[in-house]
Amino acid sequence: MITALLITWLFIVGIQLIFILLVYSRTAFYRQPDRNDSLLPPVPSGKSTAQTPVQRGITVVVCARNEWENLTELLPMLNDQIYPLFEVLVMDDRSTDGTKLFLENEIAHLSRVRFIRIEKEHEHVTPKKYALTIAIKKASYPTVLLTDADCRPASTDWLAGMVAPMETGTKDISLGFSPYEPQPGFLNLLIRSETLFTAIQYFSLALAGSPYMGVGRNLAYRTSVFFDNKGFYTHKNVVGGDDDLFINEVATCSNTAICLDPNTFMWSKPKTTWTDWRLQKRRHLNVGKYYKSGNKFRLGLLTGSHVLNWLLALAVGLIVLVHELLHTSFTASEWLLLLAGTGLFIVRKLAFWGIVGRISYRLGHTVHWATIPFIDLLLAVYYGLAGIKTLFRRRKKRLYWR
Structure with missing residues (x-):
């Protein structure tokens, strides 16, 4: 069971790292085209150059x-x-x-x-x-x-x-x-x-x-x-x-x-x-x-892996604590998985801090870079609670836009 938990943790953290490095990084390093370049635009294929005021x-x-x-x-x-x-x-x-x-x-x-x-x-x-x-x-x-x-x-x-x-x-x-x-x-x-x-x-x-x-x-x-x-x-x-x-x-x-x-x-x-x-x-x-099914799947994978990244880290931490209190040891394969998971978790944490910090800087310093490690955990808690509430939500009274 411990081996299965550690393998699952590695898999979930890996998904998060893929999102951070291959998806979020697109916004972090996106080069906004110079607005002046679009004032005299090239002609799209098959379209007229003439535009009235x-x-x-x-x-x-x-x-x-x-x-x-x-x-x-x-x-x-x-x-x-x-x-x-x-x-x-x-x-x-x-x-x-x-x-x-x-x-x-x-x-x-x-x-x-x-x-x-x-x-x-x-x-x-x-x-x-x-x-x-x-x-x-x-x-x-x-x-x-x-x-x-x-x-x-x-x-x-x-x-x-x-x-x-x-x-x-x-x-x-x-x-x-x-x-x-x-x-x-x-x-x-x-x-x-x-x-x-x-x-x-x-x-x-x-x-x-x-x-x-x-x-x-x-x-x-x-x-x-x-x-x-x-x-x-x-x-x-x-x-x-x-x-x-x-x-x-x-x-x-x-x-x-x-x-x-x-x-x-x-x-x-x-x-x-x-x-x-x-x-x-x-x-x-x-x-x-x-939302479209594909969008729901991607968002569910993204937010779900964010929550499980922290939830499984907590579970692994508790297991390590119990082993220490009971003076029991892990097997060699369990130690290897534990070290790999911990290392990947730290890499994911640093990557999140760096990428999200850069995006926050670009987006008006939305949050201070020093708070991002805390926000990482805060969002995991928020998404987890929001997901639970959505699953068990009953029929509510009518909502209004204002």
Whole structure:
């Protein structure tokens, strides 16, 4: 039994090392193309060189419900983006906090901003997906860039940087990063750590040719992709998934690009209470079961091996302790496996520290490099508990996007 445990541990740690060195490293050492290189793009095969100004225009979409205070800060920042042709379209989803009056009376000086008011909820589709669908139908330009009201762009080059990978005409989707603002406390560290690791996964798998999700706080795609795939039709009644489920359906290795330029980050305000954060995570976890089978397998292998890497290490440590207390010895083969497993575990730990540390540095210093060994264990505990909770979750009351 001890031999089987040690062999399993070696196998699991090996899987983790493969992910770290062959998948995560793609994000760590990815070279973001110079944005200036895409301003005069080469002609894609079979496509015309002519692009009218309207074809190069961008519609920034912000869906908001009771976000008056956030909109007063965000809209001037979006209006001041540096790009030749764009608009900002605000979808006011039945707000009751004064958002309607603000949009009607206070944004006239923001020349790029317009809004559409949604007056009622529709049973055939969830509210946010309805708002996004209307926004995409009413967009003046053929590319949309999505964000949320509680987000803030890192710079006035956010818009230009996010759509730069699409300028050549060979990419239809651009995946961006949306870090959370650092604040004191353990909850904030957990939120930032989980956000970083989620980004590592979707960026790295996209670079490996298997894009599976994006985040709606910072995501661009062509409206033609939306309409060609019937929008949110297959998951129209699922709360959440307007970003990751849609990208899971339409993204391919050839039509998806990523953007790691710090100027394109969209900073977001994190939840400040455990209750609000758990509700947010419930919405996110609720959509994972709708992913494609291949994506679910890869993510399950990735997170499962992360958890088992630590769980089996703990089991092996307890066995060693028991042997010491009972003054019993291992066989020669068991010693060999124990030394090999321990060595590989240490290599995996150092590789995780180095690769994830470099990615964190590239992604706005999301977490301090010195905390990464602790975060490694923290994420294993988090994924383990989240997995157990998902398995035993009962039918819950209805979820809302806001």
